[in-house]
Amino acid sequence: MRYQLYYWSGIQGRGEFVRLALEDAGADYIDIAREQGDDAILPFLAGERPGALPFAPPFLKAGRTVIAQTAAILLYLAPRLKLVPTGAAATLYAHQLQLTVTDLVAEVHDTHHPIASSLYYEDQRAAARQRAEDFRQQRLPKYLDYFEQALMRSDGRHALSRHSYVDLSLFQVMSGLDYAFPHAMRRLRRKRPHLCALAARVAERPRIAAYLASPRRLPFNEDGIFRHYPKLDDPR
C-alpha cells in the first residue's frame, strides 16, 4: 500500500503527526502537496472527490479510502504500521491520549491566534500575550503533568506498554513546545523527567533520526502551529 498524505506543503503542522508515524514505520507514502503543490488538496475540500469529506487537511488516502482528522488517521494507520499494542483496550487508550494531544495542539495554536485564524498574529498581539501567559502558567503545566503521569502509569518509558504512535506524538509536542516557548519549557521540563527522556529516546530511533536529518523534515516556522514569538514566552 502506498499511502497518500495530503497536507499543506510549507509547514509541519498537524500533518507532522501522521508523517512521523509513516516515517517511523518505514511506510511507503507520498506527500502529495510537496510533489504536486497545495492545489492538489483543494478538490477534496470542495467535495469534488469521492469518499469521506474532509473539513481540513491533513487527510490520508489509502487506496479508495479517504480519512480526515489527524487522530482518526492515526487510529486507522496504527495497527497497519504496528504502532500500537494489539487489543481493543490499548487501541482506545492510545486514541484517547492522541485526542488529548490534539486538544493541546489546538491550544498552542490559539496562543498566537486567540481572536481569529483569519487575522494575522500582528493584529491580535495584545490578546495573544494574555492567552499565552495563561497557557504557560495554567494549561501547559496541566497537560504536561497529565502526560508525565500517563508515562508513570505505564512503564515510565512509553505512553502504552511499548513504543507506539503516541510516543511519536509526544516527541513532536515536546519539540514544538521547546521551539515556541524555550524559556517556559526550561522551567517546565524540570519536573517532567519521563516526558523529556521519552522525547530524547524517540529522536534517536534510527528512522526518526534519519528523517529529522533529511530535507523532508521542515524546520518549525512562524506559519505553523508552534511559533516562536519571544513576547509569548516567559520573560528572560
Place this chain on the structure above:
Amino acid sequence: MRYQLYYWSGIQGRGEFVRLALEDAGADYIDIAREQGDDAILPFLAGERPGALPFAPPFLKAGRTVIAQTAAILLYLAPRLKLVPTGAAATLYAHQLQLTVTDLVAEVHDTHHPIASSLYYEDQRAAARQRAEDFRQQRLPKYLDYFEQALMRSDGRHALSRHSYVDLSLFQVMSGLDYAFPHAMRRLRRKRPHLCALAARVAERPRIAAYLASPRRLPFNEDGIFRHYPKLDDPR
C-alpha cells in the same frame, strides 16, 4: 451492562453528546455526578483509580473499562448501542465527523473564553466580542456548510446512510447554537435546510422527545459551552 457516565452535574456540556446517545438507545446508565455529586469525578482525574487516565470529563466507565474524550466514548459506545452503520469505513467516517463536531464545540467555547478558561467571561469581554464576530462570520458558516454538504453526500436526511450518533450530535450542536446565537442562526439556518430538518427530526424521535421533556435534560445556561450573551450574537 450499566454504563456509568462521569460529567459535571450542573451543565449539559460535552457530556450531553454521550447522554443523547445513551438516551436514544434506551441504554441502562447512571449519571454519577448527578447522583453522588461532582466530587465523585475527582479521584479519576487525580489518577487514584485504575484504568485509562482521563484528562477531563466526560468519561465513561463500562465494567472495568474507563474511556475519556467525548468522541472516543462515542466511538466505543456506538456499535454497542447500534448507533452507527456496521463496517470499518462507516465507523471511521462517523468518528471523523464527530471529531469535527468536537472542533466546532471547542470554538464555540472560545467565543466566550478567548483568553483563559480560568478567568470569568466578564474579564475577557472585549476579546470575546472580537472572537465571536469572527466565529459568526467566518468559522460557523464554514462548519455548517461542511455538515450540510455531508448530509447531501449521504441521503440528505442522515450524516451516514442511516440514523447514527452523529445525527444526535448535530441536533445538539444546532440546539446549542440556536440558544447561544439566535440572531446569527436565524440568518445562517436559511441556507442549510438539510441540517435544520435533521435537527427537527431528531427532536421528534420518541426517546429523545421524552428525554428533552424530562428533568434529566438540563436547560442551557451560562456555565456551559453554549452560552447566550447578547453582545456575542449578531446585532438585531
